[in-house]
Amino acid sequence: MTDSIQTQLIQATTQIDPTTGAIVAPVHHTSTYHQTSVSEFGKFDYSRSGNPTRELLETAIAELEHGTRGFAFSSGMAAISAALLTLSHGDHLVIAQDVYGGTFRFVTQHLPRYGITATFVDPQDLDAVVAAFTPHTKVLYLETPSNPTLSVTDISAAAELAHQHKVKVFVDNTFMTPYLQQPLLLGADLVVHSATKFLGGHSDLLAGLVVTNEAKLGEQVYNVQNSFGAVLSPADSWLLLRGIKTLGARLDVETASAEKIANYLISHKKVTHVYYPGLATHPLSHIHLTQSKNGGAIVSFDIGGEEQVKILHRHLRLPVFSVSLGGVESILSYPRTMSHAAMSTTDREERGITDGLLRLSVGLENVEDLIADLDNALSYL
Template identity: 55%
Template sequence: MKFATELIHGKSPIDPEFGSLSHPIYHSSTFAQRSMDEFGRYDYARSGNPTREAVEEAVAGLEGGTTGLAFASGMAAIGSTFMIFSPGDHLVVCEDVYGGTFRLLSTVMKNWGLEATFVDATDPAAIAAAVTPRTKALYLETPSNPLLKVIDLKAATSLAKEKGLLTIVDNTFMTPYLQRPLELGCDIVLHSGTKFLNGHSDVICGFAVAKDPELGKRLKYVQNAFGAVLGPQDCWLVLRGLRTLKVRMEESQAGAIRIVEWLKTQEKVAKIYYPGLPEHPGYEAHRAQSSGPGAVLSFELDSYETTAKLVAGVKLAAFAVSLGGVESILSYPAKMSHAAMPPAEREARGIKDTLVRLSVGLEDPEDLIADLAAALGA
């Protein structure tokens, strides 16, 4: 089936008992068993729930994986994935990783004994130089958050396989509609499902999808042991949101492209970060591994004063944390997504105090442009 058909009919079958087109919500914490010797498919909802299983299978199918797991948040998915490693292990991580991931690796996981080295992963030589005998995996975002850096996934996975490493990729920005890392040789794909997969700013959730069944079993073991699972009501909401993923991504991406064109004409805009621009250093790599530039862009203003004026002046784009909703969201990385990163670390990565990130929603892009123009006094 084509992607759009898969979204509607792939892993969410019609209810065989009553014919419901919407998957039932199983609000049950436990399941009665037939006997001491004959247990059913489900026993306790932390270990498995029919509604959760439906959304897990749906996301795994879209990514082309064998095992999908739904978690209570994107960070729960990331943290649980890190738990497949052991104290003393080492990861090579892209340097401008999401601030929450940076915080987890530099504090909680470091205290536990998992080490991480942050590198410019757009340079395969930098990745190779950071690998040690204790390295177990590469952890990548492409495009990265918030500078939209593009990592050549085929080059990264080739290096990883040569050295016997796993490759883990956060695919939140692209979604499986625009990019499927498992098909490019990666081993685990992660999502903050809160964002585009759900798409309506009403659920906190995360997903991990494994390509190899045995790796999937390892992740499933951690999910059950930690118990940071997604509740059935939220699972149902994500199933609902997934059905419109293609049309939402297409419309939001078209809006982002139009807004970038306008931003290029604005004197107060100092720099634009968007993989759809031919001048973007990762433009060709992104085109080779993705089917579109996505709906998220970042840009720098000419001064802190202009940045503050923009943030205070926008009316249509909500000034908020997060992204990927039907409504446009303007974020300020220095105090939002990357507030956990020390100022010196942010500056070293190019995350300036004049940088804003815009997730384009489903509003008419001309209205969004007019809103931005009014806020900038353009």
């Protein structure tokens, strides 16, 4: 019998101590480990290479994403960088045009120094994806729903196409988490998370996760992790394990609230556009809802321009106005100056990241309170 994802969240993050019976894993605050032999070392020798607390987390995320191996990093960007550094000099990457600003920066500013080239495409257009492939293309990198305009890619169709050309598929699953979407089951080869967000869930840690589904790619990721050393600390591994335990309960509330807020915003005359893949008005909601449990807990919306954003900011009471997302508190972000500040104005405009676009990560506050707060602030526009 296969357990439900709600049960897996608890079981995968719980390890009973065989000596004491403790149900919470200890935090192994150690950098090194005593060896009983000169020539044969134990399972752990140095915590950059492996740590028991981190190992429990890495095993848990691999199980939850239905992969074979998991890796925990010191931030989401460390995880994304490690995944992309499995590429080598001369390799080519095809990447979705709508990606997180930090990913865009790494691909455009740093990968070229390693002799790795990239082509940005609209992954909804599979003909454009095929046209971008070259004999040197090794990876198709997707982010669905994308940050911040929540565009959707058909993971199964893209993976089938990529594999026909012997190209691996990497998917950023930060917005959905394995509770709502499992890309490896849809054909992806690697999944990456900024676990700082929903998986951690409490805005109190930085973390990144990678999951692979085959041995060779897993060894490549481990080699980068061990060589570059951007590993997650034991304390943050423990915090992340605790956060994952409540992921289902949190997202059940947050996604239900996000759908109500999206429906409220779409009917407001001061809101020019609402981006939410759970709405029937989203052009690819039919695809999203075949590969995801629901629309998620992120709603983006456009209110026309920077001056309107400033007015709204002054009058909102409940959401935190900040970078990041996925916390128990609602977080309102302004992508133009926050998550996508690394992009030029032209690049942002091409991706629909306008001066009036806001991204709302819906938290655990009462949804009627959040809507009333938004309604009051929008009345000043």
